[in-house]
Amino acid sequence: DVKVTQSSRYLVKRTGEKVFLECVQDMDHENMFWYRQDPGLGLRLIYFSYDVKMKEKGDIPEGYSVSREKKERFSLILESASTNQTSMYLCASSGTGGGNEQFFGPGTRLTVL
Amino acid sequence: GQQVMQIPQYQHVQEGEDFTTYCNSSTTLSNIQWYKQRPGGHPVFLIQLVKSGEVKKQKRLTFQFGEAKKNSSLHITATQTTDVGTYFCAGRGDTGRRALTFGSGTRLQVQP
DSSP states (O other), rough: OOOOEEEEEEEEETTTTEEEEEEEEOOOOSSEEEEEEETTHHHHHHEEETTTTTTEESSSOTTTEEEEEEETTTEESSSSOOGGGGGGEEEEEEOSSSOOOEEOOOEEEEEEE | OOOOEEEEEEEETTTTEEEEEEEEESSSSSEEEEEEEESSOOOOOEEEOHHHHHHHHEEEEEEEEEEEEEEEEEEEOOOOGOOOOOEEEEEETSSOOOSSOOOOEEEEEEEE
16 A cells, blocks of 8 residues: 655644655655645645656745655755644655656644744 | 636535536646545545546446546435545646646535
8 A cells, every 4th residue: 555654743833933844655656745735725736746856836835845855755844934834734646647646645734823 | 827626615415415526627637636535534536537528437426527628527426424525626737737736625514
């Protein structure tokens, strides 16, 4: 079974803090994604990576950066957390082709106070 | 940019009733995927449609891809309480963008 794990299920941070969200997949997938999920807005793509050290901006990249130094790990960084970044963050991975099914992690619910 | 709209946002049905959610894209899609997210869970892949006019069935679920490849639907026959959750469509445009664009989802509640 494909497994996508995220470093925390729940996280509480203060405004201005630097926040790291980690995602690891064990299926040797080339593609990895970070989404945020907010009620009524569905899943919005923040960044994705199609290879090690490669990244592309999604639909809402402002305030975020990413890092992919190893194929199995994709990190989302909030350089200076703000209250409007309080959300559920979901990581996903997929094989080659970009249209292949995505496997999601359990999500991290981040609260910024 | 590409937009994927999904309606309705929410539907409450009695167990045994049918349910349909609709997905419309602003651009032609190369494929469309459907996911289900149970309450408190994460999205799980259900199916992918690729061909114009394609229809696929999974037990009580019927998925359709429009002839113009700009819309799709998911129909559930005789809903059960296990169908509760949020259903998302996600499309990949034919513009070369690598990533999927997700719809806003339809939350289904089934009254026993």
